[in-house]
Amino acid sequence: MDLFRRLKPTHLRLVAEIARRQKLQLAAEALAMSQPAASRMLADIEQETGAPLFIRHPRWMEPTPLGEAFLRHVRVILWEMESLQSEVESLNSGQMGEVRVGAVTGPAMGFLMPALQYVKEQSPRIEATIEVSPSVQLVRGLQEGRFDFIVARLPPEHDRRDLHLYPARSEDVSLLVRDSHPLAGRAEVPLEALRHYPWVVQERGSPIRRAVEDGFVAEGVEVPRNIYNSSSLLVVLALLASAEVIAPQSSEVAEILTGPELGARLVTLNVASRFTVSPYFVITNRGKQLPRAAQTVLEEVLRRI
Template identity: 60%
Template structure:
């Protein structure tokens, strides 16, 4: 066995304590160890290194150069042991650890961010990673083990039996325009008045796009003829700010972007009808056990739904 294999934490503590006190008997007593046992441990270490760790003087023991090296590394190793113990305890209690969450845009803003801010107050040792994307990509990532859980919708091609699905809530669509838009400030705007403007809408097949299409069809209208399809929020905002285009956003995102407190140059239209999207859910992989930290984050989110 090598020296590293033979050394244990009590051995390192003994070396440190001898260096601190200069007395083998005091060091042994402090560590609740008999002096013969301490002498034997020190002799074994010195035999293994082929060099004395301490010089014995009538008034005490002083580290040799080899002893100084032992003291330096023993201090660092024991500090890492202490860090490891604290980290393991934090993880066990759910006060530390990494949590990975995927979410569609609306709930990421509406309930995930507030939950994260609260978790950071209660357990700052938890490190969170948040990825925002479409449900299909998020659920695929969940199956690959990249997320602890996701907030979204279960794609129709997925077997729901493979997942634990917790109910969340409906998502409402807002139509957002710049403050100087002709429809801004009007009350109870009908969808027919939206028809003649350029629209910036999510791509076909997305939940918000489907909800908007259904709303127009229910009102006896076809979709507006001038549409820009994009999943990029930045593209949407740039077009709305620079033209009379109308963007479709989740209510949570629209609320964030139209707040007076951030000097917003955008406003939501006061529509005559409410446009709702199919509900989103919290989705977990049945084969994946949540860590305590992930459970804490999940509980915080559920408390806000």
């Protein structure tokens, strides 16, 4: 068996797309090939590996243990191939390339977006893709090669030996309400006065939620029980506009949402206690050279921290 000689990039992309989309037809469509052609190609690949890469369920497909091992290497190879192509294009065209960045909400709005805007002013042909997600999803995406770098917290279950962490900063949490809220404009609002109102907050276990709950516990005040769970900023804004809810957000997000440019009629509460979230990091894959465009953005992000 000589996989290195027999397998082609199209074979690797097909396996990766099947794992991502869980259906052969959708994977074939993503690669602009017919389903029969994709089926034959997968059969050829599995003949070379000597065992099935996927379990065929009636409506979906999932990787076998061999398939999982195959996929780990495929993702790295495809990432390196895309990086090579991007690097060649950047070298040939000067100021051109694709940058894929992931971040948690606060730093995404606080300094990642300004850094990207500055870089694109200098190099308009750089194409940037930004994904805002929880840290667990971002770290997984970085390890799978979907991001050049991320701005996130490192979950304790993840091994940092394959990652390079640039220390960034901690986040302060602000409490957003609409400007007609009964507590708006009051000075030094105690936590006891807050717990009686409904809250819209990220899911249990998220950093901001933990910071708020820890703040209540530290003051000996019962944690609010009337909770809407959502990490969607659109849901948060809709609830703020229609109800007397309290929405904890990072200070960077709160500063933008309460600014005059948006006209959202939101304010932050003047709370007697302070909520602080654990620090986040700028994270890259150790040992993987970034494309030139991504390196330029990374340097600008680090300059602004």
